[in-house]
Amino acid sequence: MTLALAAPRSTGTLAWRRLLRPGTVVPILVILIALAWALFPGLFAAGSPTEQAGAALQAPSAAHLFGTDATGRDLFTRVVHGASHSITGAVVAVVVGLVVGTALGVTAGAVGGAVEEILMRLVDVLLAIPALLLSLSVVILLGFGTTNAAIAVGVTSIAVFARLARSQVVSVRSAEFVEAAYGSGGTFLGVLWRHILPNSLTPVIALAALQLGSAILQISTLGFLGYGAPPPTPEWGLLIAEGRSYVATAWWLTVLPGAVVAVVVLATNRLSQAIGGAGRREETA
Template identity: 85%
Template sequence: MTALASAPDVATPTRRARAPRARWGFVLPALVILVALLWALFPALFTSQSPTETVAASLQAPSAEHWFGTDATGRDLYARVIYGASQSILGALIAVAVGLVVGTAMGVIAGAVGGAVDEVLMRVVDVLLAIPALLLSLSVVILLGFGTTSAAIAVGVTSIAVFARLARSRVVSVRVADFVEAAYGSGGTFFGVLWRHILPNSLTPVIALAALQLGSAILQISTLGFLGYGAPPPTPEWGLLIAEGRNYVATAWWLTVLPGIVVVLVVLATNRLSQAIRGGDAA
C-alpha cells in the first residue's frame, strides 16, 4: 500500500518538468514563424535599407552596419533576406492553401460518399503521388509561366494528394464511430452529420499537416527560385539569394550561408509546430 501511494508523488515532478518544455516547444517555433511573417508583411519595420539598390561596396563581410554583409553588387543582404520573406513565405502560404482546400475537399468527399466517387478520386490521388513532386511542380510552373505565384500554385498542386489521403482516412475512421451512427439514428441528415460531427473530429491532423507542409512549401519554392523558375532578379527571394551567392562561396560565404540558415530555421520551426499541434509533446 505504501509503494502504491507514493507512486503519484514520484510521477508528479516529472510531469511538472515536462510542462515548461512542452510550452517552450510550442512558443519558440511560433515566435520564429511570427517574426518571419512580420518580415513578409511589414519588411520596412525591420530595415531601412533598400533590397534592390547599391548601398555600399560589394562583398563586404557582415558588420554592425550591414548585419548580413553585402552582395556582389553592393546591396544589403539583410534587407534582401527580409524582403525576400514576402516572396518565399507568402508564396508558401498560397501553396499550402491550394493543397489544403483542394486536397481536403477531395478527401472529405471521397471518404464521406464512398463507392464509385471514392474510387475515382483516389485513383486521381494515386496518379499525383506517382509523379515526383519536383517534376510535377516544374511542369505546372512551365505551363503557368515563371514567377512566385505560379511557383506557389505549382507547389500547392504537388501537396493535394497528401491532404486528400489524410482527410479521407480520418473521415472513413470517424464515419463508423458510435456517435456518428447515433446522430444518423436521431434523424440527422448526411450534410448535417458531416458538418457537425465528422469534420470537427477529422481535421486536427489535417491542420497539423498544413503546418508541416508550410515548411516543405518554403523549401520547394526556394528550390524553384534557385533553379530560376521563381521571382525574377532583382526581386529578392530566398532561393534566388542562395543561387546568386553560389559563385562566391570561397570568398564571400555569407551570401549563401546566412540566407540558408534563415530558411533552415523557419522550416525547422514549422516542423516543430506541427509536432506540437499533433500532440507530440504529450508523449
Template identity: 80%
Template structure:
C-alpha cells in the same frame, strides 16, 4: 500514433500543446518570418534592390548579413524576400489544403465509385515526384512567384486528400456519429457538425508541416531560376546568386540558407506539437 477524438462540445488539447515551452521559440521564429513578409519596412530601412555600400562587405553592425556583389544589403534582401517565399508558401499550402481536403472529404463521405475514382486520381499524383510535378506546372504556367506557389500547391493536393479521406472514413463509423444519424440527423448536418470537426486536426497539423516543405520547394524553384526573376529578393534566388562567391563571401549563401532552415524547422516543430508529439 493514437489520436483521441474530441466529442462534440468538448475542448481540444491542441492549444495547450502549441503553448508549451518547446514550441514558443519555433512559434516566434515563424511569427517573425510572417512579419517580415507582411511589413518588411518595420525591420529594415535599406532598399533590397539598390546599392547601399561597397560590394562584398562582410557581416557587421551596419550590415548584419553583409553586402552582395553589387553592394546591396543582404539582410534587407532576406527580409523583403520573405514577402515572396513565405507568402508564396502560404498560398501553396492554402491551395493544397482547400483542394485536397475537398477531394478527400468527398471521397470519404461518398464512398463507392466516387471514392474509387478520386483516389485513383490521387494515386497518380502521388506517383509523380513533387519536384518534377512542380517543375512541369511552373513551366506550363510561366515563371514567377505566383505560378511557383500554384505549382507547389498542386503537388500537395494528393497528400491532403489522402489524409482527409482517411480521417473521415475513420470518424464516420464512431459511436457518436451513429448516434447522430439515429437522432434524425441528415448526412450533410452530421458531416458538418460531427465528422469534420473531429477529422480536421491532423489535416491542420499536416498544413503546418507542408508550409515548411512549400518554403523549401519554392526556394528550390527560385534557386533553379523558375521563381521570381532578378533582382527580386527571393530566398532561393539569393542563395543561387551567392553560390559563385562561396570561397570569398560565404555569407551570401550561408546566412540566407540558415534563415530558410530555421523557418522550416520551426514549422516542423509546430506541426509535431499539433499532432500531439509534444512530450509532457
C-alpha cells in the same frame, strides 16, 4: 429513458490550447517573426532591397548585419524583403493543397462507393509523379514567377492532403457517436459538419503546418533553379543561387540566407509535431 451517445470534444480545441508549451514557444516566435517580415518588411529593414547600400562584398558587421552582395546591396534587407515572396508563396501553396486536397478527401471519405474509387485513383496518379517534376511541369505550363511557382507547389501537395483527409473521415464516420447522430435524425450534411469534420481535421491542420515548411523549401528550390521570381527580386532561393559563385570569398551570401530558410522550416516542422501530438494525446485521453 433514452440514452444518447454524445460526440467527444473536438480534438482541435485542446490541441491549440496545448501549443504554448516550452518546446513550442521558440518555433512559434520564429514563425511569427518570419510572418512579420513578410507582412511588414519595412519595419525591420527600411532600405531598398534592390539599391546599393555600401561597398561590394562587405562581411557582416553592425552596419550590415548580413553583409553586402556583389553589387553592394544590403543582404539582411534583401532577406527580410524576400520573406514577402517566399513565405507568401508558401502560404498560397499550402492553401491550394489544403482546400483542394481536403475537399477531395472529405468527399471521397464521406460519400464512398464509386465516387471514392474515382477520386482516390486520381490521387494515386498525382502521388506517382515526383513532386519536383510535377512542380516544374506546372511552372513551365503557367510561366515563371513566384505566384505560378506557389500554385505549382500547391498542386504537388493536393494528393497528400486528400489521402489524409479521406482516412480521417473514414475512421470517424464509423464511430458510435456518428451513428447515434444519424439515428437521432441528423442529415448527411449536418452530421458531416457538426460531428465528422471537427473530429477529423486536427491531423490535416498539423499537415498544413508541415507543408508550409516543405513549400518554402520547394519554392526556394524552384527559385534556385531559375524557375521562380526573376532577378533582382529578393526571393530566398534566388539569393542563395546568386551567392553560390562567391562561396570561397563571401560565405555569408549563401550561408546566412540558407540558415534563415533552415530555421523557418525547422520551426514549422516543430509546430506541426506539436499540433499532431496534442491531437493524439487528446484522442487517447
